[in-house]
Structures are given as structure tokens and as C-alpha cells.
Amino acid sequence: MLNSFKDKIGDVLLPGDVFSVQMPESITDSKPEKIVCGPGLRRNGDEVLVCKSGVLRHKPPNLYWIDSQQRRYIPVKGESVIGIVTAKSGDIFKVDIGASEQASLSYLAFEGATKRNRPNVQVGDLVYSQLIIANKDMEPELACIDSCGRANGMGVFGAGGLLFKVSLGLVRRLLAPQSEITVDLGKLFPFEMVVGLNGRVWVKARTAQQTLIVANMLESCENMTAQQRQVLFRRVADGSI
Amino acid sequence: MEVCGSSSPTLREFGCEQNLLSRPDGSSSFIQGDTSVLAAVYGPAEVKVSKEIYDRATMEVVIQPKVGVPSVRERAREQCVRETCEAALLSKLHPRSSFTLVLQVVHDDGSLLSCFLNAACMALMDGGLPMGCLFAGVTCAINGEGQIITDPTAVQEKGSRALMTFAIDSTERRVMMSSTKGSFTVHELQKCIAISQKASEKIFQFYRDSVRRRYSKTL
Numbered sequence: 001m002l003n004s005f006k007d008k009i010g011d012v013l014l015p016g017d018v019f020s021v022q023m024p025e026s027i028t029d030s031k032p033e034k035i036v037c038g039p040g041l042r043r044n045g046d047e048v049l050v051c052k053s054g055v056l057r058h059k060p061p062n063l064y065w066i067d068s069q070q071r072r073y074i075p076v077k078g079e080s081v082i083g084i085v086t087a088k089s090g091d092i093f094k095v096d097i098g099a100s101e102q103a104s105l106s107y108l109a110f111e112g113a114t115k116r117n118r119p120n121v122q123v124g125d126l127v128y129s130q131l132i133i134a135n136k137d138m139e140p141e142l143a144c145i146d147s148c149g150r151a152n153g154m155g156v157f158g159a160g161g162l163l164f165k166v167s168l169g170l171v172r173r174l175l176a177p178q179s180e181i182t183v184d185l186g187k188l189f190p191f192e193m194v195v196g197l198n199g200r201v202w203v204k205a206r207t208a209q210q211t212l213i214v215a216n217m218l219e220s221c222e223n224m225t226a227q228q229r230q231v232l233f234r235r236v237a238d239g240s241i
Numbered sequence: 242m243e244v245c246g247s248s249s250p251t252l253r254e255f256g257c258e259q260n261l262l263s264r265p266d267g268s269s270s271f272i273q274g275d276t277s278v279l280a281a282v283y284g285p286a287e288v289k290v291s292k293e294i295y296d297r298a299t300m301e302v303v304i305q306p307k308v309g310v311p312s313v314r315e316r317a318r319e320q321c322v323r324e325t326c327e328a329a330l331l332s333k334l335h336p337r338s339s340f341t342l343v344l345q346v347v348h349d350d351g352s353l354l355s356c357f358l359n360a361a362c363m364a365l366m367d368g369g370l371p372m373g374c375l376f377a378g379v380t381c382a383i384n385g386e387g388q389i390i391t392d393p394t395a396v397q398e399k400g401s402r403a404l405m406t407f408a409i410d411s412t413e414r415r416v417m418m419s420s421t422k423g424s425f426t427v428h429e430l431q432k433c434i435a436i437s438q439k440a441s442e443k444i445f446q447f448y449r450d451s452v453r454r455r456y457s458k459t460l
Contacts (some may be wrong), residue, residue: 012453015329015372016411042331042371051331051371053452055459069459070369072266072285074335100285100338136336169459225458 005035009058013066017050038065069169073098073198075134080154082163082196083142085125093121095129098165098198101139105129109143111151119156126157126202128194161192161204162211168199170222181221184233185214250440252379252392253352255447257359259367259455265343267368271360273392275350278357280364284340292339298332299339304357307346322357325408325418329362331371340370351395352380354406354420359444366452375411377444379437380404383425389433391440405433409441411448 004019037043040052041064054068073081075097083095083103093105105127110119121127133141144154174182174195182193191205191214201218205211217236221229253274262268265281272278285298292299302323304315311319326342342364344357358378365372382393382401390397398404403423410417416434425433 012449012456014375014411014449014452015366016374018412049373051373052369053366054369055456067459068369069260069456070266072283072368074285100287100335136334173459223458 005056005058005064008056011056012054013050013056014053015051018044019048019050020046034062036063038063040066040068067169067172069167071165071167071199073168075099075103075131075140076197077131077134079134079197080128080130081142081198082194082200082202083127083129083198085121085123085127088121088123093127095127095142097131097140097142097196098200099140103131103140103142105142105144109145110155111145111149121156126163128154128157128196130154157194157202161202162215163200163202164215164219165199166201166219167222168197170218171195171197171199171201174201174218180226181218181229184229185217188213188233188237250391250436252440252443253394255359255444257363257447257451259363259451265364265368267364267366267370269360269363269367270347271356271363273352273356273359274394275348276352276356277347278353278360279345279347280357280360281343281345282340282361282364282368282370283343284368284370285335285338286341288337288339293337296333296336298330298335298337300327300330300332301339301341302326302361303341303343305343305345307349318354318357321354321406321408321418321420322361325358325376326361326365328417329372329374329376329410330365331373334371340365349395351393351398352406354378355380355392358406358408358418363448363451366448373412375445375448376408376417377411377441377448378406378408379440379444380406381433381437383423383429383433387429389429389436391436403429405430405437407434407437409438411441411445414438414441 042049042051052066052068054066057067058064081097083097085093086096087094091107094102095105097103107118113119129142129144131140132143146152189210194202203211203214205214256272257269259269262281265283267282270279288299300323302319304319306315342361355378362376382390382397383403384401403425405421407416408418
């Protein structure tokens with residue numbers, strides 16, 4: 001079983017591809033191997049079914065998933081997203097996170113908020129928040145505090161900056177530890193960047209021009225190889241663009 | 242744009258492009274000879290309460306003709322494409338949401354329904370919608386002499402006695418949908434299905450190659 005997966009790591013797979021689980025009869029007394037299926041892989045009886053096109057990735061010891069370039073966000077519990085407040089109704093805010101349904105955000109889910117002391121959130125504001133409920137049968141729910149009641153970087157955005165959308169694949173590449181794109185961009189000039197896993201990226205640099213440069217470079221990174229990207233970054237650093 | 246050469250069973254040269262539109266969640270264009278279709282898919286998205294299904298996603302297909310407004314013929318083809326997509330998609334994973342597929346005819350030179358199906362499959366894959374299998378559309382025409390022509394042009398379609406389009410699934414090469422016109426014998430039907438199944442192999446291989454090329458930069 002594990003071998004059939006290991007052979008395919010880094011390969012492009014299509015929906016409908018299956019990995020059959022065939023337990024070798026001879027070693028029944030050994031401990032059964034366990035694998036964890038991430039996004040794009042589903043268990044279907046005795047086999048594992050691929051249901052998205054993309055690259056098979058592996059994380060030791062036994063985590064497998066399909067890395068695909070999609071645009072539509074599907075909420076997952078615990079992920080941090082950038083939302084746009086679309087409505088205030090009673091004690092909740094409705095927040096657009098780019099999913100099939102609007103998420104709800106309680107006004108008590110902000111740091112230091114109480115029944116008396118309401119947070120200052122207006123319709124149209126951006127919020128960086130975490131999904132605390134996300135499953136297919138329920139409305140997604142957001143919170144701007146962690147389990148200790150601290151903001152921890154979440155909350156309403158300040159004025160200025162630019163919000164734009166990129167593919168979910170690029171967002172995951174940006175958020176990867178020691179991401180080359182982020183490191184290279186940081187060498188050009190200082191700027192603030194907030195990356196939501198729903199494909200929204202917010203950037204604020206010292207001037208509007210620099211903000212636009214960062215935004216355009218991130219958008220163009222989507223379809224570039226590492227070499228092409230390095231050439232582009234060098235040209236920008238030299239000031240030729 | 243990738244182009245695949247033709248060999249037996251003869252299909253016209255076909256090509257496709259994925260992710261070419263910026264607004265939809267998934268998009269593709271599929272070209273078979275001179276027939277060309279542009280597909281865009283949106284989803285899982287919000288759905289009207291009247292169309293909401295509590296345990297699965299609502300699939301909607303819209304076919305836009307090259308000129309004029311959609312008519313009964315487009316409606317019939319929409320239904321064929323919708324039922325094929327519904328069978329391939331795992332719509333149970335996104336209840337109370339909608340998948341919308343828009344197919345725009347760019348040029349019609351025969352085998353339009355099979356081109357719709359291929360463009361739809363590419364767009365659904367590009368949009369990252371959960372699918373249990375892929376599908377490919379193959380059109381067969383039987384001419385006056387009883388010869389079977391796969392992937393006919395508009396002229397060949399006009400001179401044919403019977404015209405059949407099949408959607409073939411990628412896992413077991415079974416027929417998912419069939420749309421037939423004209424008169425034919427049971428034997429001819431089975432022969433056409435066998436030829437379509439063989440031709441679909443080529444299309445599935447092409448799907449794999451073009452998706453691999455698309456991801457080649459992120460490997």
C-alpha cells in the first residue's frame with residue numbers, strides 16, 4: 001500500500017486514479033500501516049480515490065495529499081482567512097470569505113469585547129480571523145481571538161493597503177516555512193503582508209507605488225518557474241522595471 | 242495549446258487550454274478540428290433557495306450558442322452535459338451549494354456535443370471540483386455505406402444515416418450518457434460503443450498530458 005503511494009510522490013494525478021489497498025497475506029501479524037489522506041484523496045472501501053487533479057505530496061511519516069491550483073475556497077476548521085464584513089445583524093457580523101456561504105462572526109469574538117464594550121467594526125471592513133466551525137453541513141463561523149482570548153494578530157485591518165486575490169496554490173506556497181517568494185520580496189523593500197488561506201492577500205508598503213509593485217509581482221509569480229522568478233526579482237531590484 | 246496528432250480510430254486534431262479566464266473558478270477551451278468550445282465553471286457557490294438541495298450540490302449547465310439566444314436544441318444538450326457531470330462529480334461533498342457550468346460555442350464544425358463534454362471535463366478539473374472519475378465525449382456517425390466515422394465534421398454529420406454521441410468514464414470505460422439520432426441496428430450501436438471506448442483512451446491520455454504540463458512549473 002505504502003509503496004504504491006511512494007512511487008507516485010511528486011507525480012501529477014487525475015480524478016479517478018485509485019490506489020488499491022492490498023495487504024500482503026504473509027505479514028498479517030505485523031502492525032497494519034496507517035496513512036492519513038489529506039485534501040484531494042478519499043477512502044472508498046478498500047481503495048484510496050483521487051478526486052482532484054494535482055501533484056501528490058507527502059509529509060513523513062504517512063501524510064499524503066493532492067496539491068492543486070484552485071481558486072474557490074472551501075472552509076476548513078482552524079485556517080486563517082481574510083474576510084470582508086458584509087452585514088451587521090444583531091449580535092453577529094456576516095463575513096464574506098469567498099466560500100459558498102457567508103461566515104458568521106460574533107461581536108464577542110474580539111479581544112477585550114464584552115456585552116457593553118462592542119468592537120468597532122463597520123460594514124466593508126476587512127477582518128483577519130480564524131475558522132472555528134467549518135463543515136459541509138453547517139454555516140462557517142469565525143473568531144478573531146485564539147483559545148486564550150488573545151487577538152494574536154487577528155482582528156480588523158487598519159486603513160490603507162491593497163487587497164487582491166490569487167490562487168490557493170500560490171497562497172500555500174507563500175505561507176510555507178522559509179518560502180522563497182516571501183524571502184525574495186522582503187529583500188526589495190519593507191512592506192506588510194497578510195495572507196489568508198482563502199486566496200486573499202493584503203499588502204501595504206510605504207508608498208502606493210511600492211504596494212502595487214508587490215501586488216503585481218505576487219500575481220505574476222503564479223505561473224513562473226523558480227529561475228524566471230529570480231530573473232524578475234533581480235530586474236526589479238536593479239530598478240530596470 | 243497542445244495538439245495531439247490523429248491515428249486510428251481517427252479523431253481530428255484536438256487541443257485544449259486550461260485556466261485561461263480570470264474570473265471563473267475554473268475554465269478551459271477545447272478544440273476538435275474546427276469545432277471549438279469555451280467552458281467556465283463556478284463552484285461551490287451560493288445557491289438560490291428554490292434550487293437548493295439539502296444533501297448535494299445543484300448542478301447547472303448553460304450553453305450559449307455562437308449567435309442568438311439558447312433554444313430547445315441547446316436545452317437538450319444542456320441536459321445531456323448536466324447528467325454526465327452529475328454522475329462524475331461527488332456532489333454529496335458540497336450540500337446546499339451550486340456548481341455552474343457555462344459553455345460557449347466558439348465554432349461548430351460537427352461533433353459539438355462531444356466537444357462540450359470534453360471542455361466541461363477539463364473545466365471541472367481546473368476548478369478543482371471533487372470528481373469520482375473523468376469523462377470523455379466521442380461522436381460517431383454512420384454514413385450511407387454503413388461506415389463508421391468517429392469525430393465527424395459538420396458535412397459528414399449531414400450526410401450520415403445515424404449520429405451517436407457517448408460519454409465514456411475513465412475508470413471502467415463504461416457509457417455514462419448516450420445521445421443518438423437516426424436509424425441503426427443493435428450491432429452497429431455496439432460497434433460504435435466499442436470504437437468510442439477505444440477513442441476515449443486517446444482523450445484520457447491527452448487529459449493526463451495536458452494537466453501534467455500545466456503543473457510542470459510547480460513540480
